[in-house]
Amino acid sequence: MTFSKVSRVALALVGLAAIARPAAAHVDYVTDPTGDAVDAIAFVRETLAVPVNAALFVGSGAVAVTGLALYLRYRPRVLDIEILRAKLATYEDLIPWMLRLSLGLPLVGAGFQGYLFAPTVSFDPTANPLLRLALIGVGFCLLFGLGTRIVTTFGMGLYVLALAVSPDALLALEYVPGFVALFVLGGGRPSADDILLDIASTEGSIYGRVDRVHLLKAWLDELTAPYRRYVPTVLRVGLGVSFVFLGVTQKLGDPARSLAVVEKYDLTAVVPVDPGLWVLGAGVTEAVVGLALIVGLLTRASAGVAFLLFTTTLFGLPQDPVLAHVTLFGMASALVTLGSGPLSLDRLLGEEPAGDAETVSAS
Incomplete structure (x- = not known):
């Protein structure tokens, strides 16, 4: 598999997660109980037993980990991001x-x-x-x-x-x-x-x-x-725990209803992959984003992506209640503004200067 094909695969799964992840987080909002019991461990094993699914899942994960490692290794300086961070700091009194x-x-x-x-x-x-x-x-x-x-x-x-x-x-x-x-x-x-x-x-x-x-x-x-x-620590840990809980229990822990979401909205027509891979990819993505928020790794980027995913879901799944997501929008917006705060990997790695979000204490 060439690098360009790997890149396309990674983008496909990112698109998959963008549409399916929030839907997976609240499958109870858009589906009724199926009555079918599906063992979660057996579901994961059977899904990855298909060679194509395993290649897509492992390949996209490898691309994501490699990209993160390269970013943390070289830390490219982007003036636009520095200006954005400085501007966001002026909004802290509005939190x-x-x-x-x-x-x-x-x-x-x-x-x-x-x-x-x-x-x-x-x-x-x-x-x-x-x-x-x-x-x-x-x-x-x-x-x-x-x-x-x-x-x-x-x-x-x-x-x-x-x-x-x-x-x-x-x-x-x-x-x-x-x-x-x-x-x-x-x-x-x-x-x-x-x-x-x-x-x-x-x-x-x-x-x-x-x-x-x-x-x-x-x-x-x-x-x-x-x-x-x-x-900021309270918000990102709380939101991260919520994501992990929803990804593990609502998606990976209840694959039958998650598969019902994929079928109901014909999500395989959007990204043509196996329905089981939709479910697995969405659940793992949500759990990984939640863990990144909990430990405070690239917090602003993670929260910004989450905000975009919520928006995509609301437009893509018309039966998903808008009001039920407003609080999530607010939490993500606050984290984009504040960053990770203390007790975070961002602070430890120097990704976020120690002075960021400290002005909240004086607001």
């Missing part, structure tokens, strides 16, 4: 707003549509009006940045409730790092909390005589300040 939007919007939608975080954890909104009101209320408060840390804590409680109702809530695991990051950062600017704090702390203001609660925000800001530098 709380970004997170509030990406958590608040889907929660409002979940309340109106009647599900707890993941669309498969449904409830009857008319029979449970308080639960519906709670989701909508938390969502709107996050959107406005009103009582951000309080409603974030309440939102985390709702997520624990969702887990108690159904383990399917793990499909929306990305809410956990989002809530934790927002509690550490607070509402940021622009937000109702920022405005009300300024009014409440101004001597002689009428509102300041009534609202003493917002004065707690200044105390909490000071209390959480030392931990804000770890927000």
